[in-house]
Structure formats: C-alpha cells, structure tokens
Amino acid sequence: MDSAGEVVNDGKITLEGFTVAARAFADKWKRHNLSFPPWSWIPLINRTMLKKEEGYLSLEKIIILSSLEGSAEEESLDVTADWSEKEESIDHTVLVQNEEDEAHYYDYHIVYSASYMVPMLYFRGYSSDGKPLSLDVIKRDLPSSSVSLLLESKWTFITQEEHPYLNRPWFKLHPCGTEEWIKLLSESSSSDGCQIPVELYLVSWFSVVGQVVGLKIPREMLI
C-alpha cells in the first residue's frame, strides 16, 4: 500500500490527507472555475504550537440572485461573486432590473471532521446588510431536490449547528452517507478497485456535496 492509500481508506480520509486534498482542490478550482473566486485556506492561528498544520477551506461572499419564479423553474441558480469591480457593475445592472429581489450572500467552509474522518460542508446566508437569512429564505435558494430532501428529514439532513471554529450558528450538511458516496465514486472510476488518489478526494466529494447547495464543478476538475 502506497502512502496515498494510507490516508484515504474506505471513503474516509486522515487529517493529513485532508490538508493535501484541500490544497489540490483549491488549485484545481482556481485553474478551472474562473467565474468563481478561489477557495482560501484558513489556518487555525490560535493553535500555532501544534505540530500538525490544521485549517479549513473558505469561499465567501457568493451572491445568489434569487426570485421565486426563477427557483421554481431552474435547478441551478445564477451565481456570481462579489469580488471584483467588473462583477460588481454587472450585479448592479441585474439588481436594477429586479428591484424587488434582494441579493443573498453565502459563505461556504469545508471543515475536516475528526469524528467522521470526512470533510464537512458548512454554510451560512446573509443579506447585504449582514443580517443572517432564515432557513425558510435559504430554502428558496437551494436546488429543489435539496428542498424536498430537507422536508423529508428536517433534523438530520441540513441542520443549524455551531461552526466548530467560529462560535457562531452555521448550517451544516450532515456527513452520514459521505463515506458511501466516496466509495461508490472510487469504485466506479477505477475498475481494479484502487483507492481514489488523495488529490482527487475532495474534488470528488465536492462534485456530489456541492450540488446540494447549488455549486457545480466543471468536469475538467475531475481529471
């Protein structure tokens, strides 16, 4: 068994593997997903004496311009990022056209769970004045398949929990099932049953998990 195989096993990944996978994911995203800002690695600065490097991935201030009619018709939403002047001018144009629709901002964090030994997606929504969005409002921004899943399992699919590092309420995708997805992905991608390479772990994970919140990745990232 090679070293990469040791950090990815049965759909689970070690903390060290997560760090490697996170950097690979951020690099691929930056290279292939040009319409989005890059994911940032946030180190845990309050534990500088730790030997191991720890942190999480962050993608912030993603704007979703949502309308009731739009969310009913489309699976994926128009997503732009408030991170460049060029994009901002476009957003203003759109905002003028839809005066009744308010811009919703979203932050996404990918955090390693030591309990489940898999990544976890945390997210939160807020309006332009920084006020948090309620779950009812967020539901309108989610793909309809996620909304129906949310209705079925209110308490266990997307729950509001405390962000593990920020001491604030965030929404979390429950990690039960992540392990099975990764297994299925790795089995389908390679006929000889090899473990998925650590560099592709997070990309594969996000290709499934990201869709729950309406974030898709281009196919080139999976190569």
Added chain:
Amino acid sequence: MAANEEAVKYVWEGAIPLQIHLHKSEVASHPAPPPALVLAPRIGYLPLLVHLIKPYFKDSLPPGEDSIWFDYKGLPLKWYIPTGVLFDLLCAEPERPWNLTIHFRGYPSNVLIPCEGEDSVKWNFVNSLKEAAYIINGNCKNVMNMSQSDQEDLWTSVMNGDLDAYTRLSPKIKMGNIEDEFSRKASLSSPQSRQGGTEKDLAGQVKTARVPVRLYVRSVSKDFEILEDVPEMDTWDEISYLNRPVDFLREEGRKCFTLRDAIECLLPEYIGDRAQTSGEEGEERTTDASDISQETRGEIKMVRIQGIEMKLEIPFSWVVNNLMNPEFYLHVSVLVKEPQR
C-alpha cells in the same frame, strides 16, 4: 461489578442547584417575582427545565411569543451543552446555588443556534449519539436501525434520568466496549481467571479504540493561585472547543493509558507539564522564578469531568466507562494558563 455501577449511578444522580432569576426587562408585574429554585440534572439540558420554570413566572411576563434562553452573568448559555458541563466550565470556583437568568424574549440568534423546545434537544442528543457511534463502531447503522419506539424510550430514559431504563435499552445501540484496565487488573488477581489472563498476556495483542471526547479549553492569560482569581468569561470566544476522538492505544504489557495521555493527545502544546512533574509524586509544584522557559510555557491548571477535579494519572479507560454522558461522549472541561508569546 458493584464499584463501576456505583460510579455511574452517582453520575446519573448528579444535580446542580439553580437559582433562576427572571430578566428585569421582562418583569411586567410589581414587585418582581423571587427567583425559582430548581435542581438540574448534570447530564440534562437547560431547555428541559422550562416546563418547571415557566409556570412560576408566567404571571409576570409581558404579552408576546416565547423564545426562551438563559444567561450567566451576561453570557448566553449554549443549551446543547449538558448543564453539568456548563457549570464545570463557567464556574471555576463552584457557585452554589448557581445563579442564572432566564429570558422569554429577544433570543440572541447571532450567537445561539435555535431551540424549538424538547424536540431540538432530543435531536441534538440523537445526532450526538450517531456521531459517537460513528467514532466507536465506524458507522452509525445501529442507531439508524433502532426502532422508533426504542429511540423514543431511550430519549425518555435520559430526560427522566432513569438509569435502569437506559441500561436496559443501551445494548441495542451496540457500542463497542472499552475494557476497563482497573477491572481487568482486579480480575487478574483472582485465582479463577488467572489462566485466562495469562493467555491474553501471551498473545501480545495491540488493541485500538476510538473514544468520543468533547474538550472545552478555557485559557487564562495571567497566572493564578486559587480558582477565585480566575476572571469571569465575557464571550464564548475565550473557549476553545475540540470535538475530537482519542485513539486509545492499549498494548499488552505497556503502561496504563492515563487521562494525562489522553489530554496530551488533544492538547500537544501542553505536553511540557510532564517534564515539570517528573520525579514528583505530590500535587504541589514550586514555581522556580529563575526558570524563564517555565514561566513562558502553557500549563494545565485543572481538569474537570462531571464536577470532579481529576487526577491526571487515573486510567483513562475507567474515566470513560464511568463518567461519560448518555450520548456516549466524555465531556472534559480544562482550565489552562496561556503560554506567553
């Protein structure tokens, strides 16, 4: 075994006397009502006390819809942390009765996750149980496969503090067990099991168990001699919360895995404590002012579990088997002196 059962019984019967004051902004009657006195189970949760408290205060409340929360000296209390853990963490010097303030309006939703009464507490418990099952067994199938009525009965036993009912039901969760090193040594000394023990010893097996641990670390920048000198907490940002399992490695013939070993796994930056205490059996430590490196090093001042200030040399397996909460988590409050930078 009688000794172990006794410790678990004490944990389940553990209670904290609360003196609950209605927040002054919500006093609509004159004069203000006196505080309510409630005995709160350590392993329970604050929202579960509302059915006792609300009837007491309802005549004093202004009109409007309830959104109930508690604070201690202005700090909103996280309802999803067991009451006993909150007490151990926030009262460095135990305060009896513990004075809390209850609010029926103005929920601080920027700081606290929502609470929809008993249902929220129940599902918080179930999700923690699933997480613990995942840590111990590698999956949470046994929790998922529990029947609705069994899950309900398990929760009811926790709500009612019914250890007997809980003991009858918990085997259905099928949590992997950690062999108690204390009990094992005791049984090895008896003639009847000596042969069995010898066989195990010869095997030289290495067993690993993952133990669900939630660590709450309170850092204080100034050194202090007595707990009364610890300053009050202003925000939850002063607490580092670690939700991280301990890999409990027990190799035959090797020395006992202690609580200190477990904490050093979780807080490696405080490993220096061992060097200070090496060669010393007593609890007393003399601070050598001439040693600059010692002054700048962080130090573990206190470890509390279920209200007990723990000696760090205790076998970790005993701590786990006797002091964990019903959702199979060991909640550990740690008070540390911050390292100087």
